[in-house]
Amino acid sequence: MHFLKHKFTFFNGFHSANLTIPLDYKLCYIYGMKRWLPIFMISVFSMLFLNCADKKSDYIDPRGPEFAGSESCIQCHKSASENAMHSAHFKATAPATAESILGNFNSPHNVFDYGNNSKMVMEKRGDSLYQVFYKGGKEIKAYPFDIVFGNRNAQTAVYWKHKNTYELPISYYKAENTWGTSPGFSPTQPYFDRMTIKDCYACHSSNASANKVNSGKNNFLAMEVEDNIAPESLVYGIDCERCHRAGEKTRRLPTRKSERQNRSFYDGLQIAQQQTAA
Incomplete structure (x- = not known):
């Protein structure tokens, strides 16, 4: 059996004591995996969940809280x-x-000619795009x-x-x-x-x-x-x-086949009980 010596320091108020004990590194590895793996997995899933929740909370649908985009x-x-x-x-x-x-906004493909020396030009101005009306070479109107x-x-x-x-x-x-x-x-x-x-x-x-x-x-x-x-x-x-239901309502639907079957069964049972009571 392979042993490692590990030094532990214990504190008791202002005094400290050192203790060296032999450890089986295989047992330590197995013990550590069993102890820390669940904590690690929970941490990972928590981070993923919080990340998804943050992304969801960034979007506010004007149709109401039942809509998720x-x-x-x-x-x-x-x-x-x-x-x-x-x-x-x-x-x-x-x-x-x-x-x-x-x-197309590139000349000469961005022009519509009205005749009589007047035309509409599709133009890019800064970050915006416009229809600009010219008459006699002079700009008359521009709308984005x-x-x-x-x-x-x-x-x-x-x-x-x-x-x-x-x-x-x-x-x-x-x-x-x-x-x-x-x-x-x-x-x-x-x-x-x-x-x-x-x-x-x-x-x-x-x-x-x-x-x-x-x-x-x-x-x-x-x-x-x-x-x-x-x-x-x-x-x-x-x-x-x-065309379909609001996203938040869909999220709450059962996803597994067994869950859907159970939901259908209990919904049908409830309807039958209500009809019997009536």
């Missing part, structure tokens, strides 16, 4: 989530960025791309103004790979006053809530006038929770 679905539905995030539904609306806008609608065949965009959104006069068409007039807009003169109302977001987003404003009239209905959109309420695209 589409990224929370990846843990159990990775393949479905990845497919969904590349779908036209998921990209029905998105914040307008250099990555999300389909059209704030939100884009669509991704598969065509894409239009809107800008924010006084907590409402307004469609930009030029859209991008994928089949022709070019910029053209937005549906219903004039091919000879732009205008920037077509409001994109809240109902448009009912089909193109997962949430859009209206601000409540007081019209000043003396009736209770006047206090609930929905004439604009709260930007912080927008959930872009058609996400998982728009």
Whole structure:
């Protein structure tokens, strides 16, 4: 048997004593593993849990605490989530960025010519992208791309103004790979006053809530006038929770087959008891 000598120091008040004893290193190893491995595993899982909890707490869904966001679905539905995030539904609306806008901003492919010495130029200015109207070589108006609608065949965009959104006069068409007039807009003169109302977001987003404003009239209905959109309420695209249940409710569902079977059994038993009592 192999022995190691290990020196222990014991303290008793202000006095100390040294003791050297022989130890079997194999027994020490086994004893240490049995003693410290559970503590180590608990520590690791605790760190992972706290990390997940911190990430979850960072996201606050405007639809309420029952919603966890589409990224929370990846843990159990990775393949479905990845497919969904590349779908036209998921990209029905998105914040307008250099990555999300389909059209070309490089000259000469960023110009729509209205004729009569007037044109719309899609320009990048700093970190923002704009539709800029020129007439006679002089800049007349410039409005930013704030939100884009669509991704598969065509894409239009809107800008924010006084907590409402307004469609930009030029859209991008994928089949022709070019910029053209937005549906219903004039091919000879732009205008920037077509409001994109809240109902448009009912089909193109997962949430859009209206601000409540007081019209000043003396009736209770006047206090609930929905004439604009709260930007912080927008959930872009058609996400998982728009069509399926809220993520937090799904988390609480039993995951094992046996648990689901037991849940179904007891739910059925409870219904039968209620029917019998009635």
